[in-house]
Amino acid sequence: MSDQMVEIVDNLITKVCDNVNTVVGYVFSKQLYYHCNRLPKVKGRAFLVHELIKAYGLTTKCLIIESVAANDLQMRCFHSEDYLNFVKHVSDKMLSDEDFSEEFISEDFGIGYDCPPIPQLYQLMTHIAGSSISAADAIIQKRCDIVINWFGGWHHSHRDEASGYCYTNDIVFCILHLLDNGFDKILYVDLDLHHGDGVQNSFIHTNKVLSVSFHKYEIGFFPGTGDTNDVGFGSKGKYYSINVPLKDGITDECYVNIFKKVLNKIQTAYKSQVIVCQMGADGLAGDPMNAFNLTIDGYSECLKYLITINKPLILLGGGGYHLLNTARLWTSLTACALNEQLDNDIPDHSCFLAYRPTYELNIEPSLRHNLTSNEYIDNILENVYKNISFKKRTIN
Numbered sequence: 001m002s003d004q005m006v007e008i009v010d011n012l013i014t015k016v017c018d019n020v021n022t023v024v025g026y027v028f029s030k031q032l033y034y035h036c037n038r039l040p041k042v043k044g045r046a047f048l049v050h051e052l053i054k055a056y057g058l059t060t061k062c063l064i065i066e067s068v069a070a071n072d073l074q075m076r077c078f079h080s081e082d083y084l085n086f087v088k089h090v091s092d093k094m095l096s097d098e099d100f101s102e103e104f105i106s107e108d109f110g111i112g113y114d115c116p117p118i119p120q121l122y123q124l125m126t127h128i129a130g131s132s133i134s135a136a137d138a139i140i141q142k143r144c145d146i147v148i149n150w151f152g153g154w155h156h157s158h159r160d161e162a163s164g165y166c167y168t169n170d171i172v173f174c175i176l177h178l179l180d181n182g183f184d185k186i187l188y189v190d191l192d193l194h195h196g197d198g199v200q201n202s203f204i205h206t207n208k209v210l211s212v213s214f215h216k217y218e219i220g221f222f223p224g225t226g227d228t229n230d231v232g233f234g235s236k237g238k239y240y241s242i243n244v245p246l247k248d249g250i251t252d253e254c255y256v257n258i259f260k261k262v263l264n265k266i267q268t269a270y271k272s273q274v275i276v277c278q279m280g281a282d283g284l285a286g287d288p289m290n291a292f293n294l295t296i297d298g299y300s301e302c303l304k305y306l307i308t309i310n311k312p313l314i315l316l317g318g319g320g321y322h323l324l325n326t327a328r329l330w331t332s333l334t335a336c337a338l339n340e341q342l343d344n345d346i347p348d349h350s351c352f353l354a355y356r357p358t359y360e361l362n363i364e365p366s367l368r369h370n371l372t373s374n375e376y377i378d379n380i381l382e383n384v385y386k387n388i389s390f391k392k393r394t395i396n
C-alpha cells in the first residue's frame with residue numbers, strides 16, 4: 001500500500017472509531033450563514049465563529065446537518081399572525097439597512113431600538129428558526145448524539161414581540177419540534193448572562209419541559225425576571241422553571257460549583273430524555289456586558305457535566321458581544337463535544353490578524369471582585385433546592 005493509501009485508511013478507521021463513540025452534528029447552510037452575519041448587534045460574528053472552527057479542522061470531524069428554513073406554517077406554530085404580518089411588511093418594503101422610516105418601527109412588536117428593522121427580516125427569521133428545528137430533527141432521526149447550532153440560541157423573543165436582540169426564538173421552535181415527535185421530558189439549560197425569559201415563558205404551564213437558567217439578576221438589568229421565586233404556573237407548570245440568579249464578577253470555580261450542584265439535584269428529580277442548552281458567551285470575562293468573569297474553562301466544565309448525563313444534547317449559541325472571544329469559546333466547546341484537544345496558538349486562517357496581540361485561544365479572567373459571596377450562594381441554593389424538591393412531590 002502506498003503512503004497515501006495508508007493515510008486514507010487510517011483516517012477512515014479514526015472516523016469510524018470516533019463515530020462508534022459520539023457523533024457530533026454541526027448545523028450549517030449558506031443561507032443561514034448569510035443571514036446570521038447580518039444580525040445588527042453581532043454583525044460578522046457568524047463568520048468569525050465558523051472560520052475559526054474550520055481553521056482548527058473541526059467541521060471535518062462533525063456530521064454536517066443541512067439547515068432548512070422554517071416554512072410559513074411552522075412559523076405560525078409559535079409567532080402570532082399579526083407579528084409575522086408586520087415582519088413580512090418590513091421584509092417586503094425595506095430596501096436598505098439605513099432606512100428607519102416610521103412604517104418599519106413598532107413598539108408593540110418590539111421592532112425598533114434593540115431589534116432594529118432590517119431588509120429581508122422575515123427570511124432571516126425563517127432561517128434562524130429552521131436551524132434549530134433542523135438540530136432537533138437530527139436528534140429525532142437519531143443521526144447524532146450531540147448537535148451544535150452556534151447560529152441559534154435567541155432566547156428572548158416572544159410570540160408577538162422581538163426582544164433583546166432576538167427577532168425569533170429558535171429554541172422554542174426546537175423544543176416544540178421535539179415535543180411533536182414524542183419527547184415529553186425535555187431539560188432546557190440556559191447559560192447566557194441574561195435570563196432565558198422567552199423560552200421559560202413559552203413552556204411555563206407545562207411539566208414536559210423543565211427550564212433552568214443561570215444568569216445575572218439585578219434591579220434594572222435586562223430582562224428583569226428570573227429570581228428564585230420565578231417557578232412557573234399552574235398545576236402542571238409550577239416548579240418546572242428553576243432560576244439561579246447570580247451577581248457580577250462570578251468566577252469559573254464558583255459558577256461551575258453552583259451549576260453542578262443544581263444540575264445534580266435536577267437530574268435526581270427529573271429524568272430528562274433530551275437536553276437543550278443555550279451557551280450564550282456574554283458571561284465571558286472581557287464581554288462588553290462587563291458582568292461575569294467566566295473563561296472557556298468554566299463553560300467547558302459545564303458542557304462536560306452535561307455530556308456525562310449521557311442523553312441526546314443540543315448545543316445552541318446566544319449572546320456574546322466580544323465577537324472574537326465568542327469565536328474562541330464556541331470553537332473550544334465544539335472541540336470539547338468532539339473530545340478533541342486544541343493548540344492554544346490560533347491557526348493561520350482568513351481572520352488570523354483579528355486575534356492580535358496574543359493570537360491565542362485562551363481567555364484570561366479579569367481582576368474584578370466576585371460579588372457572589374458564599375453566604376449569597378448558600379441562600380440561593382437553599383431556595384433552588386426547595387423549589388426542586390417541591391417539584392419532586394408534584395412529579396407526574
Ligand SMILES: [Zn+2]
Nearest residue numbers: 192193194319
Ligand atoms: Zn445575553
